[in-house]
Amino acid sequence: MKLVNLKANKDHFREVVFRDGLNLVLAERTEVSKDTDSRNGVGKTTLFQIIDFCLGGRVGKGDSLEKLQGSDWEFTLQLSFEGDRQLAVTRALDDSGVVRLLGDVAELGVGDSSPASIGPKAWTGWLGQLCFQLPTDAVRGEYDPTFRRLFGHFLRFRADAYVSPFETFGKQPPHQTQADNAFLLGLDWKLATEWQRWKDRGKALGVLGRTDLDELGERLGELESQRVRSEAQRRRLSEQIENFEVLPEYREVERRTNDVTGQMQALANAITVNARLLELYRGQLATEHADDAEAVLSTFEEAGVVFGEALTRTVEDIVSFHTEVARNRREYLAAEVARVEREQAEKRDELERLETQRRSDLQLLATHGALDDFAHLQQRLGSAAAATEALTRQIEELREIRKGKAALKVAQVDLQQRTALDVEQRLPTIAGILEDFSETFEEAYGEAADLVVDVGEAGYQFRVSLPRQGSHGVGKVGVFAYDLAITNSWARQDRGTGFLGHDSVIFDGVDERQKSAAISRAIGAADSNGFQYILTINSDDLPSDELIAHSVDVSSFTVLTLTDADPAGGLLGIRV
Numbered sequence: 001m002k003l004v005n006l007k008a009n010k011d012h013f014r015e016v017v018f019r020d021g022l023n024l025v026l027a028e029r030t031e032v033s034k035d036t037d038s039r040n041g042v043g044k045t046t047l048f049q050i051i052d053f054c055l056g057g058r059v060g061k062g063d064s065l066e067k068l069q070g071s072d073w074e075f076t077l078q079l080s081f082e083g084d085r086q087l088a089v090t091r092a093l094d095d096s097g098v099v100r101l102l103g104d105v106a107e108l109g110v111g112d113s114s115p116a117s118i119g120p121k122a123w124t125g126w127l128g129q130l131c132f133q134l135p136t137d138a139v140r141g142e143y144d145p146t147f148r149r150l151f152g153h154f155l156r157f158r159a160d161a162y163v164s165p166f167e168t169f170g171k172q173p174p175h176q177t178q179a180d181n182a183f184l185l186g187l188d189w190k191l192a193t194e195w196q197r198w199k200d201r202g203k204a205l206g207v208l209g210r211t212d213l214d215e216l217g218e219r220l221g222e223l224e225s226q227r228v229r230s231e232a233q234r235r236r237l238s239e240q241i242e243n244f245e246v247l248p249e250y251r252e253v254e255r256r257t258n259d260v261t262g263q264m265q266a267l268a269n270a271i272t273v274n275a276r277l278l279e280l281y282r283g284q285l286a287t288e289h290a291d292d293a294e295a296v297l298s299t300f301e302e303a304g305v306v307f308g309e310a311l312t313r314t315v316e317d318i319v320s321f322h323t324e325v326a327r328n329r330r331e332y333l334a335a336e337v338a339r340v341e342r343e344q345a346e347k348r349d350e351l352e353r354l355e356t357q358r359r360s361d362l363q364l365l366a367t368h369g370a371l372d373d374f375a376h377l378q379q380r381l382g383s384a385a386a387a388t389e390a391l392t393r394q395i396e397e398l399r400e401i402r403k404g405k406a407a408l409k410v411a412q413v414d415l416q417q418r419t420a421l422d423v424e425q426r427l428p429t430i431a432g433i434l435e436d437f438s439e440t441f442e443e444a445y446g447e448a449a450d451l452v453v454d455v456g457e458a459g460y461q462f463r464v465s466l467p468r469q470g471s472h473g474v475g476k477v478g479v480f481a482y483d484l485a486i487t488n489s490w491a492r493q494d495r496g497t498g499f500l501g502h503d504s505v506i507f508d509g510v511d512e513r514q515k516s517a518a519i520s521r522a523i524g525a526a527d528s529n530g531f532q533y534i535l536t537i538n539s540d541d542l543p544s545d546e547l548i549a550h551s552v553d554v555s556s557f558t559v560l561t562l563t564d565a566d567p568a569g570g571l572l573g574i575r576v
Contacts, residue, residue: 026539
């Protein structure tokens with residue numbers, strides 16, 4: 001597949017006619033350009049965005065094409081194929097879900113007749129089969145390479161596409177990087193998809209590598225001990241429920257027992273008070289008596305006091321009164337003693353009755369239970385059973401994880417052996433790519449560099465060992481050398497996209513001599529292997545003098561010159 005030309009439905013668009021080999025798109029500053037004019041917006045990157053869009057890509061956020069949406073823009077990319085077959089591919093920004101095809105549609109097997117319309121998914125599916133012999137979507141696996149992902153290695157135009165030779169956009173998932181590069185290098189890319197499924201199994205078993213088999217064994221022992229305790233508790237609660245007799249009026253009996261206990265305490269206190277009162281009354285009754293008059297007078301006479309007859313009668317009256325009072329008090333005390341004794345007897349009878357009733361209620365409470373207590377027991381049993389079941393489930397899961405991890409480890413070793421064997425057996429095949437990569441560096445820097453293919457704990461590993469590691473420009477040349485080696489390899493098989501495209505970012509920080517050597521090598525590779533190399537670059541970044549020394553006539557390779565003098569000098573012919 002080759003690029004023939006690129007057009008748009010706007011008269012002010014600058015048509016691009018492509019050629020074999022090197023295609024230079026230069027951005028120049030003209031004599032009438034102002035100091036404030038910038039060549040960043042003349043269309044170098046936009047050209048690649050349009051080609052990518054016509055070949056099934058999406059308009060990215062921040063792309064210049066995004067600013068054209070809603071303005072009725074459509075682009076037509078003319079392609080040529082083996083056997084001089086032609087295909088005009090038209091896609092509109094405002095109707096990107098349709099790809100219109102005109103030309104040798106039936107002969108190329110992309111449709112029944114011309115013109116034809118297909119969706120972007122069908123279009124990229126056909127391109128994948130044509131360029132890389134990829135399976136159709138109907139039989140493609142979840143982690144298999146796709147045309148769009150592989151195409152990113154043949155047309156880099158966003159800044160994050162130049163960070164690593166093996167990634168075509170920022171934060172690309174590792175499984176894509178592994179599968180895509182294995183495919184492009186000619187390794188068994190299906191092993192890369194097996195590695196991803198192996199990782200998926202690890203995630204399903206728990207975070208891969210976080211817990212080893214010994215730790216799993218310790219955890220299992222702890223859970224087994226907890227389950228034994230939980231099962232014992234469940235069994236005890238079950239036995240209690242089995243022997244539980246529900247007394248519907250349990251709470252009523254419980255309250256009655258509490259009331260009776262209170263009454264008995266009050267009665268006991270009253271009996272104690274009455275006993276002390278009886279003791280007082282009986283003591284007073286024993287000491288209460290009245291003296292007669294003669295005894296009183298005799299006492300005074302013994303003292304030498306003699307009363308007259310009138311006074312003697314008065315004393316007798318007083319003694320008589322006192323005797324009456326004493327008799328009345330004894331009668332009162334005797335009545336009180338009798339009353340308190342009766343009351344004591346009644347209280348003791350009541351206390352005995354209450355004790356009998358309380359004993360009966362307590363026995364009932366001891367042999368039966370309340371309904372809410374029964375419900376609480378059942379709730380506790382349910383919780384204990386659930387805890388036991390949860391522990392059992394954890395134990396079973398950990399056992400499965402332990403089995404799975406053991407199997408996972410075996411699968412890892414098996415995959416490592418098979419992957420290492422694949423690299424070993426295919427080394428003669430991929431040696432050409434490794435050599436090509438190294439030679440690019442030798443021509444540019446006079447020092448060798450290595451493209452390393454290895455096998456790690458999670459599959460294929462790809463890296464580059466570069467001279468002057470850490471230099472910004474050297475890293476970009478590493479991307480260039482890898483892309484060129486891959487494109488050469490596929491072009492020799494009459495496969496691949498048929499072209500390789502880089503914008504000026506590829507040579508950021510690269511010296512003039514290294515740029516000239518890289519461009520010269522791309523020219524030789526494109527001519528030898530029959531593909532197109534498209535480079536967009538500012539004219540003053542192009543090492544013209546160095547290229548002349550390599551017998552490169554820049555003007556003969558220039559397919560489009562863009563200027564910043566006015567909007568008409570840009571690719572789109574307008575400012576966006």
